[in-house]
Amino acid sequence: MMSDFSFQRAKTPKEAVILLGLHKDNKVIGGGTNLLDMMKEGMTDSHEIIDINRMGLNKIIRNEDGGFLIGASVTNTDLAYHKEIEKHYPLLSKAILKGASPQIRNMATTAGNMLQRTRCYYFYDTATPCNKRNPGSGCPAKTGVNHIHAILGASESCIAVHPSDMCVALAALDAKVHIQGAKAEKIIPFVAFHKLPGNTPHLDNILAHDEIITGVELPANGFAKHHAYVKARERNSYAFALASAAVGYELNDNLLGDVRIALGGVAHKPWRNTEAEIFLKGKLPTKDNFRKAAEIILEGARGYGQNDFKIELAKRVVVRALEMAINNEVQL
Numbered sequence: 001m002m003s004d005f006s007f008q009r010a011k012t013p014k015e016a017v018i019l020l021g022l023h024k025d026n027k028v029i030g031g032g033t034n035l036l037d038m039m040k041e042g043m044t045d046s047h048e049i050i051d052i053n054r055m056g057l058n059k060i061i062r063n064e065d066g067g068f069l070i071g072a073s074v075t076n077t078d079l080a081y082h083k084e085i086e087k088h089y090p091l092l093s094k095a096i097l098k099g100a101s102p103q104i105r106n107m108a109t110t111a112g113n114m115l116q117r118t119r120c121y122y123f124y125d126t127a128t129p130c131n132k133r134n135p136g137s138g139c140p141a142k143t144g145v146n147h148i149h150a151i152l153g154a155s156e157s158c159i160a161v162h163p164s165d166m167c168v169a170l171a172a173l174d175a176k177v178h179i180q181g182a183k184a185e186k187i188i189p190f191v192a193f194h195k196l197p198g199n200t201p202h203l204d205n206i207l208a209h210d211e212i213i214t215g216v217e218l219p220a221n222g223f224a225k226h227h228a229y230v231k232a233r234e235r236n237s238y239a240f241a242l243a244s245a246a247v248g249y250e251l252n253d254n255l256l257g258d259v260r261i262a263l264g265g266v267a268h269k270p271w272r273n274t275e276a277e278i279f280l281k282g283k284l285p286t287k288d289n290f291r292k293a294a295e296i297i298l299e300g301a302r303g304y305g306q307n308d309f310k311i312e313l314a315k316r317v318v319v320r321a322l323e324m325a326i327n328n329e330v331q332l
Ligand SMILES: Cc1cc2nc3c(=O)[nH]c(=O)nc-3n(C[C@H](O)[C@H](O)[C@H](O)COP(=O)(O)OP(=O)(O)OC[C@H]3O[C@@H](n4cnc5c(N)ncnc54)[C@H](O)[C@@H]3O)c2cc1C
Pocket: 027, 028, 029, 030, 031, 032, 033, 034, 035, 036, 052, 072, 098, 099, 100, 101, 104, 107, 108, 109, 110, 111, 112, 113, 114, 115, 116, 163, 164, 165, 166, 211, 212, 213, 214, 238, 239, 240, 241
């Protein structure tokens, strides 16, 4: 049952972080599509909800270097269908449109999508132990229902995955995260934002309690000429990824140049493996080379029983995405 909370609207990012710092259970709200579910399930205590949607962070601005700054409150729909984003970062548009449903994307914000919690069934079931929800209580998923769980980077404490599609594209694109803290602003690489579970699975990312995301910066190169997002899931809509791949590359005289490969649905964070990207650089875009790159990425993969199939599935998703990127094919 949802417990009582108060509500405030912040006018600026600085005001939002001051309000957050006033109580350990104060929380900001974006579209509310994840936070409100968790509050209704009694999974999280909220003392005060701080609305940050009227602080002017709903804009997409072109930077001088040719990149873009996406405000934290830009909705998934507005981002995916923004003309310049569709043109320069079609990988990002396609990844977003593979997620959730139109109604949810209309509400979901850029920052909220990054901070959505895992979809591990035990995490949402307050009758079961879960190290992420209740540190030290245990991880029933390791020996339980785990067909959706991690095959890379998991720990003894937690084998959950990060569920976002958008974040997989942002990891491949080498985006940066803009953060407002109590004392200062900072910018960090997107790939350093989310954490692996280790011994602290309750921490999904590096954001402190009194910090908020203000935006996401895209570098100028959006790999518009050769990119693909492939998502394998249990239903063809309204389902989270069992494994997904966001890829982009340059192709000069039929040789691969700069290559980006990020995986979703396989780890506690969007998974980048630069070793595989370096392996492909300078090579021909053949199925054989793509398969070798996929083998490199999944080298240390481990299943937990029900999710063993994801190791081969992830390899095939990577190969398929790399093949589709040659002609920018779109997964239906
Ligand atoms: C049925 C269903 C299916 C879905 N399917 C998919 C899918 O296939 N793929 C996919 O990627 N997603 C999927 N989603 C998840 C959906 O994309 C997320 O719920 C949504 O992106 C969260 O965004 P929000 O703005 O609503 O976040 P909120 O619920 O408002 O917030 C989420 C968290 O982020 C925090 N927060 C929000 N903004 C900030 C900020 N600026 N700074 C700091 N903290 C902040 C909140 O305090 C909260 O902890 C699905 C959701 C549902 C309900």
